Amino acid sequence: MKHTLKTILALLIVSTTTLISCNEKEQKPIGEKFTLTGKLLTSYNDTIFLSYGSKKDCTVVKNNTFRFEGTLDSVDQGEAFLHLKTPGNLGVIFLDKGDITVDFDYITKEIDSINYTFLQTKKIEGSLNHKIWDNYTAFWRKNHKKNNYGDLIMQQLKKNIDSFPESPIHGRILHLNSDSVLNTSQIKEIKNLIDTTTMYSNDLRIINITLNTKKRTQKGTPVKNFTLKNTEGKTENFYTPNNKFTIVDFWASWCGPCRRENKKLPELAKKYGDKLEIITISIDDEEDEWKKAIEKDGLIWKNYITENDWDSEICDYYGITSIPSKILIDKNGNFLGYNLSYDQIDEILEKE
DSSP states (O other), X not given: OHHHHHHHHHTTOOOOOOOOOTTSOOOOOOOEEXXXXXXXSSOOOSEEEEEETTEEEEEXXXXXXXXXXXXXXXXXXXXXXXXXXXXXXXXXXEOXXXXXXXXXEEEEEEETTEEEEEEEEEEEESOHHHHHHHHHHHHHHHHTTSTTHHHHHHHHHHHHHHHOTTOTHHHHHHHHHHTTTXXXXXXXXXXXHSOGGGSOHHHHHHHHHHHHHHHXXXXXXXXXXXXXXXXXXXXXXXXXXXXXXXXXXXEOTTOHHHHHHHTTHHHHHHHHGGGEEEEEEEOOSOHHHXXXXXXXXXXXXXXEEOSSGGGSHHHHHTTOOSSSEEEEEOTTSBEEEESOOHHHHHHHHHHO
């Protein structure tokens, strides 16, 4: 149950831990009042909860409607989460000054004998920030599979920053596209256009981590080794150059997308044989669950686990802030690719 709930919440909850370099300015104070009036399209007459930044509030839903009033004292408080009394996912709202209305629906689903509620946002009006976000998600759905998506998102960001210079959503969009879409110069270009005091602190943190990671993992850079624990409880260097291409896959037993991608690993292993080595590194916090998943998924290669899950040295150095994440290493122990899909890895290996 613990890991099921963790999986659900991990999809929508973003840590707001601030890690800003010394040349970044502090967030701009706001002090703007808002009201949030909501309607649930499915019958519900119980408590609903709102959290934004460090602030938390709750109210009773009556006749399927609710209302919150509050003040946004900082930029981080502009990202708000709604949830019902039963466990489940969170409804995300990007707040703004003034009057905001929102329509929600929800479904209930039983997982591991526990009922979870899944909120579904149907319509939000009155928030410019959320409108910018909705426009981006529509843009992404339309364009993200195009070969020139990187150029398109650069154009879109520049246009939006020029039109709405103080919206924190630009930083969120840059964060989401900085890892595998945009290169270092593109990230720096957009970041320099944004007033960083208007960004959500976690977005700024991730962007700074990504810039450092891209520098450490650029093609041709030697891989840095770390000591990790294997399935037998022994610690050793996770990587030893052996004249093979190597996939290093970061995952966890509770990560649904990771488990689905695990099914592709045997196919690559069979296709490339002795030409390829596979290493998986788990950020699980429970070794028993990790070992069960290894056995169930048939991960017959080298398997390691980090000591402090996300807070481990290797995750920090390689900028692992989400999973699944993959590193491709060439025969000489140098980076060949970072945060690639298995299809991209397959394409690279076919050319080598």
